[in-house]
Amino acid sequence: MSIWQYANPVKFLALSERVQPVLWVLAAASVITGLVWGFFGTPDDYRQGSTVKIIFIHVPSAMMAINAWVMMLVTSLIWLIRRHHVSALAAKAAAPVGMVMTVIALITGALWGQPMWGTWWAWDPRLTSFLILFLFYLGYIALWAAIEDPDTAADLTSILCLVGSVFALLSRYAVNFWNQGLHQGTSVPVATGGRTVDDTFFVPLLISMAGFVLLFLALVLYRTGTEIRTRRAAALLARAERNL
Amino acid sequence: MPDLGKYAFEVLSSYGATLLLLVGLLALTLRRGRTARAALKKIEAEIKQDG
Amino acid sequence: MTLRVDNLTLARGGVPVLTGVSLTVEPGQALILRGPNGAGKTTLLRTITGLQPPLSGQITGAEDQIAYAGHADGLKAMLSVRENLMFWAQVFGRTDITAALDAYALHPLADRLAGTLSAGQKRRLGLARLLVTGRPIWILDEPTVSLDKDAVAQFAAAVRAHLGQGGSALMATHIDLGLEADVLDLTPFRAHASARAGASDEAFL
Amino acid sequence: MIALLIRDLRLALRAGGGFGLGLAFFLIVTVLVPFSVGPQPELLGRIAAGVLWLGALLACLLSLDRLLALDYEDGTLDLLVTAPLPLEAVVSIKALAHWLTTGLPLVLAAPVLAVLLNLPPQGFAPLVISLALGTPALSVIGTFGAALTVGIKRGGLLLSLLVLPLYVPTLIFGAEAARRGAMGMQHDTYLIMLAGITFATIALMPFASAAVLRMGLR
Numbered sequence: 123m124s125i126w127q128y129a130n131p132v133k134f135l136a137l138s139e140r141v142q143p144v145l146w147v148l149a150a151a152s153v154i155t156g157l158v159w160g161f162f163g164t165p166d167d168y169r170q171g172s173t174v175k176i177i178f179i180h181v182p183s184a185m186m187a188i189n190a191w192v193m194m195l196v197t198s199l200i201w202l203i204r205r206h207h208v209s210a211l212a213a214k215a216a217a218p219v220g221m222v223m224t225v226i227a228l229i230t231g232a233l234w235g236q237p238m239w240g241t242w243w244a245w246d247p248r249l250t251s252f253l254i255l256f257l258f259y260l261g262y263i264a265l266w267a268a269i270e271d272p273d274t275a276a277d278l279t280s281i282l283c284l285v286g287s288v289f290a291l292l293s294r295y296a297v298n299f300w301n302q303g304l305h306q307g308t309s310v311p312v313a314t315g316g317r318t319v320d321d322t323f324f325v326p327l328l329i330s331m332a333g334f335v336l337l338f339l340a341l342v343l344y345r346t347g348t349e350i351r352t353r354r355a356a357a358l359l360a361r362a363e364r365n366l
Numbered sequence: 367m368p369d370l371g372k373y374a375f376e377v378l379s380s381y382g383a384t385l386l387l388l389v390g391l392l393a394l395t396l397r398r399g400r401t402a403r404a405a406l407k408k409i410e411a412e413i414k415q416d417g
Numbered sequence: 418m419t420l421r422v423d424n425l426t427l428a429r430g431g432v433p434v435l436t437g438v439s440l441t442v443e444p445g446q447a448l449i450l451r452g453p454n455g456a457g458k459t460t461l462l463r464t465i466t467g468l469q470p471p472l473s474g475q476i477t478g479a480e481d482q483i484a485y486a487g488h489a490d491g492l493k494a495m496l497s498v499r500e501n502l503m504f505w506a507q508v509f510g511r512t513d514i515t516a517a518l519d520a521y522a523l524h525p526l527a528d529r530l531a532g533t534l535s536a537g538q539k540r541r542l543g544l545a546r547l548l549v550t551g552r553p554i555w556i557l558d559e560p561t562v563s564l565d566k567d568a569v570a571q572f573a574a575a576v577r578a579h580l581g582q583g584g585s586a587l588m589a590t591h592i593d594l595g596l597e598a599d600v601l602d603l604t605p606f607r608a609h610a611s612a613r614a615g616a617s618d619e620a621f622l
Numbered sequence: 623m624i625a626l627l628i629r630d631l632r633l634a635l636r637a638g639g640g641f642g643l644g645l646a647f648f649l650i651v652t653v654l655v656p657f658s659v660g661p662q663p664e665l666l667g668r669i670a671a672g673v674l675w676l677g678a679l680l681a682c683l684l685s686l687d688r689l690l691a692l693d694y695e696d697g698t699l700d701l702l703v704t705a706p707l708p709l710e711a712v713v714s715i716k717a718l719a720h721w722l723t724t725g726l727p728l729v730l731a732a733p734v735l736a737v738l739l740n741l742p743p744q745g746f747a748p749l750v751i752s753l754a755l756g757t758p759a760l761s762v763i764g765t766f767g768a769a770l771t772v773g774i775k776r777g778g779l780l781l782s783l784l785v786l787p788l789y790v791p792t793l794i795f796g797a798e799a800a801r802r803g804a805m806g807m808q809h810d811t812y813l814i815m816l817a818g819i820t821f822a823t824i825a826l827m828p829f830a831s832a833a834v835l836r837m838g839l840r
Contacts, residue, residue, distance in 0.1 A: 130620065131620055131621050132621075157381070161368070161377075161381060162368055166371065171371050171372065171373050172368070172369075172370040172371050172373045172374070172377050173373045173376055173377060175370075175377050175380075175381075176376070176377060176380045179380055179381065179384045180380075183384070207617065207620050207621070218391070218394075219391065222387050222388070222390075222391045225387060226383070226384050226387055226388075229380070229383050229384075229387075230380045230383070230384065233376045233377075233379055233380045233383075234376065234380070236376060237372075237373050237376055254787055254790055257783075257786065257787040258787050260783060261780075261783045261784040261787060264780055264783055264784075265770065265771075265780065265784060268771070268774045268777065268780050269773070269774060271430060271431070272431065272617070273431060273617045274773070274837055274838065274840065277834075277837040278770055278834055278837055278838065281770075281830060281833060281834050281837075282770060282784065284830075285766065285788070285827075285830050286787070286788070289787065289788045289790070289791060290787075292791040292819070293787075293790045293791050293794070295791075296790065296791040296794040296795060296815075297794065299794070299795070299798070299811075299812070299815070300794050300798055337388075341391070341392070341395060344395060344396075344399055345395055345398075345399070347399065348395070348398050348399040348402045348403075350621065351399075351402040351403055351405075351406045352402045352405075352406075353618075353621045354406055354621040354622070355402070355405050355406045355409050356618075356621075357431070357432075357618035357619075357621040357622055358406075358409050358410065358413055358621075358622065359409060360430070360431070360432050360618060361432070361618070361622065362409075362412075362413055364432065466703075466704055467703065467704065468700060468703055468704075468839055468840065469839075469840040470840075481706055483704055484704070485700065485701060485704045487697055487700055487701075488697070489695075489696055489697025489700070490696070490697060491696055491697040491698040491700070491701040492696060493629070493633055493696070493698070495633055495636040496629070496632070496633065496636075500629075500632070503625075504625055504626075504629045505701070507624075507625030508625055508626065508702070508705045508706075508707065509705060509706060510706065546701075
């Protein structure tokens with residue numbers, strides 16, 4: 123038994139069909155719990171007022187915006203090294219989800235920033251980095267759409283993802299130089315084990331974050347399935363044409 | 367409905383926009399998935415018929 | 418240098434087109450590929466040239482020995498005939514282009530811009546390029562397209578001279594050049610639709 | 623290799639080669655700036671460094687879509703693959719030719735245009751140095767973008783979309799160095815960072831460009 127057997131599209135589809143119902147239920151349950159709890163069940167912050175409720179969307183979506191890109195980076199590498207089609211298609215499937223997460227993080231960030239900083243948009247390093255990340259998603263998706271041969275598309279987008287990651291990190295570093303920010307420090311410092319948010323906010327936040335992760339996984343599994351089916355249909359058609 | 371105070375617009379539109387985007391993504395994903403599923407089923411059936 | 422191809426399997430657009438192709442081209446030998454449109458002649462020639470990887474199989478004796486002429490001639494419209502040839506000669510580390518101008522009667526055109534040439538003249542220039550590379554193995558994909566009768570004769574003479582000097586040629590063409598060439602029909606190597614050769618589409622079947 | 627460089631330069635200089643197009647674009651953008659933001663000298667002086675950097679970047683972008691696409695269309699790239707030249711060298715030479723025909727003229731023209739925009743006197747040296755250090759990176763990164771889009775019909779717009787985000791670090795460090803220089807502030811750190819990016823991209827990007835080009839030619 124090796125994990126790579128699920129690199130076979132057909133096996134992957136079978137497994138993904140079995141996992142998905144559970145995943146969707148869990149995702150829906152935790153997203154709804156997290157957000158409803160966050161919206162109805164948390165007090166106002168003494169400083170930020172009710173805007174603190176935005177945290178339950180902003181933080182998870184920002185986290186997934188970055189995680190989606192990291193996942194694309196890993197699957198791109200797997201495609202380049204081992205040439206498993208599922209891997210390349212999973213990267214393709216994840217990109218639009220990551221992009222929507224980036225947009226959500228940007229919008230909620232702007233809505234949160236307006237009352238806190240007095241402006242919708244500030245060229246703060248974090249906000250700027252997310253804007254750049256959004257551009258990278260846009261380019262990546264556009265490149266997938268522009269190339270006809272699916273293998274070439276997978277190859278080229280994988281390299282773009284690799285090179286893009288390096289430049290995205292570089293940009294992150296560069297904007298720090300360019301403008302010190304207004305943005306508060308991270309809300310969930312996992313590495314230090316400490317927390318900067320009070321428990322009343324932290325529990326629903328964690329649930330919401332888990333929900334966004336599960337939602338992302340469910341969406342990506344479903345979308346990967348769609349990509350596999352599209353490829354399979356094209357492959358079957360190509361074979362049928364050759365039989366004539 | 368909790369009292370959102372003077373920030374009602376920001377909080378509500380945050381949740382609203384997020385909901386809208388997520389539902390949009392979900393709808394698009396499901397529609398594309400359905401189409402692909404149907405197209406594949408049709409092709410598989412045709413091929414079975416032929417041989 | 419003998420060009421040897423063993424058990425080559427090729428794909429085009431994720432679908433295998435040819436399987437089990439084996440051939441050898443000895444010095445002094447010309448081999449002509451035949452087959453209907455879409456049989457995979459271009460794919461085979463491009464693979465041997467090294468422009469795309471085969472699915473499986475071995476190619477030996479091709480490294481740095483091949484001069485390739487495909488459908489496009491690699492000419493710059495804004496450079497003269499002489500400059501075009503000179504450029505390719507220099508890329509291949511050579512400087513003499515007189516022989517190439519001679520072989521295709523290009524002297525009168527030498528200072529014309531390549532963009533002002535007719536299709537047949539461009540093709541002659543493209544074929545003359547083979548001579549300036551100094552490479553022993555010529556890989557030619559439909560070399561006689563848009564050539565008139567005289568030009569075809571020039572081309573045949575150039576190939577014959579090349580073979581006489583111990584060179585070799587592998588080409589796909591429908592025209593009889595009057596060469597003592599061996600012919601390889603690609604039809605028997607056509608990949609079966611159900612063949613499993615490792616092409617990318619197969620993962621989805 | 624020199625033959626390839628000479629040929630590219632010669633092609634750029636001949637009619638239809640597009641030499642000077644970037645320069646003209648740079649000039650026009652610079653001239654349009656006062657029309658759009660107003661003619662106040664102190665305002666123009668403040669934004670001059672940034673405007674010139676942005677103009678140079680866009681001018682570089684303008685000629686990228688012909689960098690490899692023309693050679694792809696007429697089959698030259700296929701033939702170059704069979705030549706006794708590593709593809710990494712081919713793309714490096716292409717980038718060098720692009721810099722010589724686009725980047726270098728921009729660097730030389732920048733001080734003249736800076737006069738039009740009323741750049742403070744102490745800003746000239748940092749502007750030229752930062753452009754001289756930064757534009758090679760723009761050419762090398764641009765070559766990567768051109769290699770990515772080489773087989774795509776009408777890939778020009780896509781090329782811009784792919785390349786512009788990659789230009790961000792170069793633009794930030796380059797423009798920041800020029801801006802700080804114009805304000806008489808310390809800017810060495812930025813120049814060093816800019817040089818670091820340029821040298822790293824020159825060293826590493828040709829491998830990515832060549833890999834991408836091989837995939838695109840298949």
